[in-house]
């Protein structure tokens with residue numbers, strides 16, 4: 729699978745913490761706020777499409793990828 733898109737992702741660097749849950753408990757409203765901020769970055773990322781395709785192809789279980797959360801991806805697979 730081609731992964732040349734990965735170095736071009738806007739989530740690399742300072743914003744990386746927004747894309748995955750913290751190691752400690754995260755309240756629902758905190759998670760929703762974090763995911764909304766991550767998705768806003770994905771929405772202006774030049775590699776959003778290949779990133780989302782990749783996450784679906786490998787059934788990535790964690791984090792925001794290509795503007796989708798794990799719940800979003802489960803719903804896409806089920807539809």
Ligand code: SF4
Nearest residue numbers: 737739770773779794
């Ligand atoms: S679409 Fe989102 S998760 Fe994927 S590389 Fe871009 S910023 Fe990162």
